[in-house]
Amino acid sequence: MFRKHALTIGEEFVREGRMDSREQIFDLTIDQVALAQGESIDDNTVTKDLRPWIRSNTHQTKLVEHISNWPLLIDSRGKIIRGTQKRNNKDEQDDDNVILGDPIAPGKIQGRAKVLMEPYEKPLESGEVLVARFTEPSWTPIFINASAVVMEVGGPLQHGAIIAREYGIPCISGISNATKLIQDGDFIEVDGSSGTVKFIKKDSDEKCDQKN
Secondary structure, eight states: OHHHHHHHHHHHHHHTTSOSOGGGGGGSOHHHHHHHTTOOSTTOOOOSOOHHHHHHHTHHHHHHTTOOSOOSEEOTTOOEEOOOOOOSOHHHHHOTTEEEOEEEEOOEEEEEEEEOSSTTSSOOOTTOEEEESOOOGGGGGGGGTOSEEEESSOOTTSHHHHHHHHHTOOEEEOOTTHHHHSOTTOEEEEETTTTEEEEEEOHHHHHHHHHO
């Protein structure tokens, strides 16, 4: 309801020529919106053109919008640490069919993978394993059909981790490039207790078998 009301105000500002799109209402603070509507706050004057406020509020975001692959770990000195996880178990290290990550929610499940970059990019069928870079609240309905969750970014308190534990489904995070290593249709085993993803059968292998 709050979002709909904010967008209604945004549409009004667009009609008045004060913003370029209604979604820019979310680039303003509550005080700025109140001022723009003509309410008096601290005796400030109402600003006609809201674009300068929007540019100022989104300046920091613009500086980093070109970054597509954020580091998973930055130490106290600001050093970016990249690489793949290793286990003491040599068999796991040498097994190309096993990807190592961080255990987030316990349980073991096997299922077909579905890679999503956006929550409603394509349907997630019941029993499929959700593979994503990360999730936020708009993804919550998607979890209903997921048998397990694999993410690239986030720890135990990340949104996807919390929802997975609430729904009682296995979850693993911290797998760099999971959305590229795992493809739609891959039959995988997700072990949320040990933090491993094992390829049972890759979709590309299955397609080759069908052709033969």
